[in-house]
Amino acid sequence: MGVLMRSTDWSRTVLGPVETWPQSLRTTVSTCLNSRFPILVWWGPDLVMLYNDAYRPMLGRDKHPRALGLPGREVWQEIWHIIGPMLEGVLHRGEATWSENIMLPLVRAGFAEECYFTFSYSPIRDESGGVGGVFTAVYETTGQVLSERRLRTLQELPSRTSTARTAEEACALAAEALSQNLADVPFSRLYLLDDEGRKALLTAFTGLPPEVMGSAEDWSIPEVSRSGQSVLLDGLSRRLGAVMGGQGATAVDAALVLPLVCPGEARPSGVLVAGLSPHVLLDEKYRSFLGLVAGQIATAIGRVRVLQEAQQRAEALAALDRAKTAFFSNVSHELRTPLTLMLSPLEQALVVPDEGLRGEELRTVHRNSLRLLKLVNALLDFSRIEEGRAxxxxxxxxxxxxxxxxxxxxxxxxxxxxxxxxxxxxxxxxxxxxxxxxxxxxxxxxxxxxxxxxxxxxxxxxxxxxxxxxxxxxxxxxxxxxxxxxxxxxxxxxxxxxxxxxxxxxxxxxxxxxxxxxxxxxxxxxxxxxxxxxxxxxxxxxxxxxxxxxxxxxxxxxxxxxxxxxxxxxxxxxxxTGGGVSTLSTPSSRSHQGELPAGHILLVDDNTDMRHYLQRLLAEHWTVEAVADGVMALEAARKRVPDLILSDVMMPGLDGFGLLRELRADPRTQTVPVILLSARAGEEATVEGMNAGADDYLIKPFSARELLARVSAQLALSRMRQEALQEARKRAEFEQQLIGIVSHDLRNPINAVLLSAHALLKREELNERSTKNAARIITSAERASRLIRDLLDFTQARLGTGIPVYRKPVDLHAVTRAALEELHVAFPERELLIEHEGDGCGEWDGERLGQVVQNLVGNALRYSPEGTPVRVVIRAEEGHLLLSVSNQGQPIQEDLLPRLFQAMQRGASEMDPSTRSVGLGLFIVDHIVRAHGGTIDVKSSEAEGTTFRVRLPRRE
The missing domain is CATH 3.30.565.10 (Histidine kinase-like ATPase, C-terminal domain)
Structure with a gap:
């Protein structure tokens, strides 16, 4: 951008030749160009745009480089009704603004794009003291906002579908969840497929008007069900004759058709048609989100079918157990008929084993089995009612x-x-x-x-x-x-x-x-x-x-x-009626061939057979580490943090609940998803497991399909949580950069105050009172400057980037003397004693070590009574230098010692309230010392006072 600006003929713009630019504009442009943070400068009544390299991507291919030197109204016509009044307010009133995650529909890639930004508008003062322009620090948060919105949808899907009892109901509830996010899924259609995948039944839909339906072929359902792969459909207006959501560029004219593959199955059980937003680019994140939506719905369908199979097995066993002899005696004819039709084919098959049961005989046995079950169930239902047990x-x-x-x-x-x-x-x-x-x-x-x-x-x-x-x-x-x-x-x-x-x-x-x-x-x-x-x-x-x-x-x-x-x-x-009714077959367990989230699973079970079975089952899809008890699991999880832990509850030593408590107490493993396995059935057992902090609770016996579905769902949710955390870290980095800019802006007026006060102090005509006032101004300005520096350092340390140090050869004796001279101005009546023992040279950041000395000695002065000295000793040791600062004040409270180097910790009684600190000094000292590879400790007692000792290595 510097090259582009130098090559621009500014005489053809409203700003005129560069030589005529005011110094305030030149300084602002220089700051803008030398910043790696996205910055935009609006100048003059026309709000002419000047910007740096980091801002260029926000303009897109449609606006850069023509935007340089143009009035903002011409560049951002599509959003001027939003930002124009805000900028005018800054120009006229000189009041800064702050906007967080504001939606601006930018046209920068040929369409109105859904974009979000966090930015501040700050007035730029010109030579006249008025507002000459607006300084904008801006950060695009589109990725963060979209990720959070999509994460809410992915959390809502399993919450809603958890109550479903049929596949159709699961689809209907999933559609309700999708209807809450029409921004990402403007419309949806959910189809269920038969066992052969040939027939598709529209089960639920959202966002589509009744007249825009179309057939399964229009939506490429047969193609997706055969291939098991997603298909992108565009030009829906040509396919269906109508679209939704407006006209032209705002109309929804594309959809992604995705297969619904239940975990453990190779063939799709259904198909999701998801409309695509015309305001969001179909990138990898958008595709991944829709893929996770399809996975959640498929998991819900699979869970329902597993539940239905379990219910059918339980009812069949219960019916056999309740078949009492008394019932047969009351309705012997009705029971003997189906029994005869069942036993005869079986008996014939036993007599001629090679022939076996033929198709018609199998249908007879099956039909009469159902009939017999209906008879027995009717009798048992009536019996329960008669006995008052219903x-x-x-x-x-x-x-x-x-x-x-x-x-x-x-x-x-x-x-x-x-x-x-x-x-x-x-x-x-x-x-x-x-x-x-x-x-x-x-x-x-x-x-x-x-x-x-x-x-x-x-x-x-x-x-x-x-x-x-x-x-x-x-x-x-x-x-x-x-x-x-x-x-x-x-x-x-x-x-x-x-x-x-x-x-x-x-x-x-x-x-x-x-x-x-x-x-x-x-x-x-x-x-x-x-x-x-x-x-x-x-x-x-x-x-x-x-x-x-x-x-x-x-x-x-x-x-x-x-x-x-x-x-x-x-x-x-x-x-x-003389006809037959086809019966849907129960889906069998097949090895999964579709897409599953990658991951490393830690399996914990003390039963060898169960452990080996689960390991073989899970190893077809993920990497699995299997251990025999909770203690071994805790050690393995700390050595290599897994993506998911699957643990039995009842184990010797550390059981499943104990393991869960230890995992949640460790910051490294507290967010790892945990699924508990237990033979304890019932609502109370499930509630106990979830209250203990488990992400899921699976009751034995369970089917392989259900287990794969639960594991897949938890891994997918975990991945979404990690993506959200990454977005949060990006936002934290933005906050840090913004604070850096703000602190820079705050230091400029303070430096001006210091220069003016020092110049005033040198004037010979000042009386004693004016000299004291000037000195007081200098002291307050320096304190404000240190406070701004401390806040910036605290922000860097808190956000994890660390306080930067720049090493070069330094004499710690000279650094200490300079720091003490500044402190003497603030505390002229106090006695500062300094002792040097040996050479004080090493490779350090001199400015940062001066900050250490100022903070430690400043604390010693504030927390010790007047009339007592503060002693500073620098002693050379082999390969190290020891810096100690001692005072004779009251000892530090015992309860404060363990958290003394944490942020916002202050003693109970500072001797001089006018110099009271904000509690960041020792926190920053600790970070600076550790950044140099050194250590710091403290000793405090009634008899000897308080001594801080810093040990610094001479070389990195």
Whole structure:
């Protein structure tokens, strides 16, 4: 920029030839050009722009170099309505401003870019004393702001989706989280794929108007599902005929299509279409963020499916355990039929083992297994209710959508049978308190009963509010119920004799179960029927929750729904119509072939088999170090800090909770993610683990897929936290540079005061009073200068950059004498004794050592009574020099000694309040001494006073 400025013909600009520039402008431009920090100078009433090399990237290719020497209004037209009034205020009032993370939509790469800046506007005084221009120190914080915003989205995603119970619900909740960050994801579309990856179902979307939908092919869904790779779509206006978010450059016209690959699977389970902001460049960080979003959603889907599989396994085992002989004796026919259909093919396969089970026989066994399970579950549900052991969990539910979703499961079977199916469930004005799973049983039982006894015509499901209640009606045009049978319809095991239906099978407890489930909700059920015309069953449930047991409102569920009962029912319906219903297969565990976050994992488990199994499983994706107990783990973590720790809870010696406490107490490992493994199930165990500081808690037994999902999610979040910390460090560096500039600006007027006061002091016509006043001005100005220097040094030390030292040959004796002469001006009445023993030469930073002497001796003077001397001794030692400063004041308090060299620590009683310090002196002394490779210590007692000893090596 210096070369460019020298080559510019300034006579053609409003500033005129350089020779005519005022000295204030020349000085400011010189400061600007010699600074490595981004600086912009606005000069004159037209606010002409002058800037340095560090500022050039903020202009971009569209504005540099033409911006040099142009009025700001011409260069920054797109943001002048924002910054123009601010600059005018500085010019007219001379008041500095400070703006932090302000958004400025700059056009510097061909589009309106979302940019954030932290900057200050400071007035530049000209020779007349007025404001000639504005000095701007500016730092671009776009990366920091975007990272923080994206990190919030990545934290919100697992928080929202953690309550999902189905893949569809996980997608819907993920869409809600994405809708909170339309700046980065203006719109989104979430598709779920079938097991073969051929069919895509749009499950959730945000930000798109209804008319801009498009097909799966328009969004490249088939291509992404086949390749498992992301695809960039641009020109959406050409593809779909419309876009969102405005017109022209402000319109969203591009999207990134990403596969949703669950950990442990090779094939995508879904696809995310993420709209791209027209105001942000699609760089590696933007791509990485969207990749992490897709990973979070895939993990949520995988977790839901793992949970469903676990629930199905648990329910199947529970059903076998509860199958009592008494149930078989009551419904022997219904149980013997499926058992026969199961045992016969198996027996035949055992007789001819080479032949095995054929496809049709396997389908028969599977179908009747589901049927048997449905029968047993129905009996056990009824038994629990009869014995008063049924435990409902009531919660406010949007009953219209829930009922419509449940009823829609029957649409395929009803329409396949050639009948009309109507679901009329308009939204209600308020949620209804129900147990979701028990409501599912009510709806399914009524609909299956209607389908069974309706051979032609129609079935209708309706939901309506009626005077403080909500009514569900299931109406059919079936065979109807004889009038004399109506009073006994809800009796257990009662069946209408001779009723014509699709099947004669049944236990006779379906409607009795419905009645009991409705009573649990504080409601009632009734039936109206005409023989040969059809029936209408009506369930009435009160609104609100005053009629429900208080302890069951939002209570923890003791029995989990498996979804197998619904599958069994639909399978049975298909058999009644002579067709089959395809069943989704359970995803198997496959080795992961997609992208996972890199990392080093420390595995801790005292069980050898478990440790080896987990090590083999995790080593396919990450580097793993395995140890047998908590003590070894702590040692390994301190030797090499891992990216994640996976630890068992129950271990000899140091258990998992003890290891967690030690890790969190060590600054090196306190942020490392920790996942605890435990055989203790239940909510209390999980809460205990999370309260102890664990990032996740996994209960044994667990599936390989779930473990990989948890580990992958924690590694991804850890990486985002590290990126946020890096942005914070960059901001700290900016603060340090800014303080340096501010301290420089503050020193200039103080130096001017000192020069003027010294010149005044040399005048012979001054009387004694004026001489004292001039000396007092000098003392105060020097103290202010030292204070500014201390604050700058403190900032450098606090931000981790350290106090810089510049070594050269120095005589410590001469440095000490010069420092003591300055102190004598501030303390003319005090006695300073100095002793030199041996040579005082070495390679040090003389200015910094003078600062050490001034701080130590200044403290000794402030904390010792008048009339007592302060002794300074410099003694040569082999390869070192020892500097000691002693006073005879009160000893330092014992509780202050351990933190004496920390910032903002001051003694309780300074002898001279007018020279009271801010508590940074010893902090800075300690850092300067350590920067020279030296040491400092202190001894303090009532008898001997206080002595500080500094030992400095002569060479680096």
């Amino acid at each position: 435990q409902a969990s009531f919660e406010p539910v949007e009953l219209s959508s829930l009922t419509a979703d449940l009823a829609s499961s029957f649409r395929s079977a009803v329409e396949k049978a050639g009948m009309r199916f109507t679901v009329d469930c308009p939204p209600l004005q308020e949620p209804v308190w129900v147990d979701r799973e028990l409501w599912e049983k009510i709806v399914f039982n009524l609909l299956s009963n209607a389908f069974k006894f309706t051979l032609a015509g129609a079935i209708a499901v309706r939901l309506r509010p009626v005077e403080g209640h909500v009514e569900l009606s299931v109406e059919d045009t079936g065979t109807g119920i004889p009038r004399e049978e109506l009073p006994r319809v809800f009796e257990r095991f009662h069946r209408v004799q001779g009723a014509k239906g699709r099947s004669i099978e049944g236990t006779g407890i379906g409607l009795a179960l419905v009645q009991e489930l409705v009573r649990l909700h504080g409601g009632s059920v009734r039936v109206e029927s005409t023989l040969g015309q059809g029936s209408t069953f009506t369930v009435t449930i009160p609104l609100g929750n005053a009629h429900l047991p208080r302890e069951r409102l939002g209570a923890t569920r003791t029995q989990a729904s498996t979804g197998l009962e619904a599958a069994s029912l639909l399978e049975e319906l298909s058999q009644w």
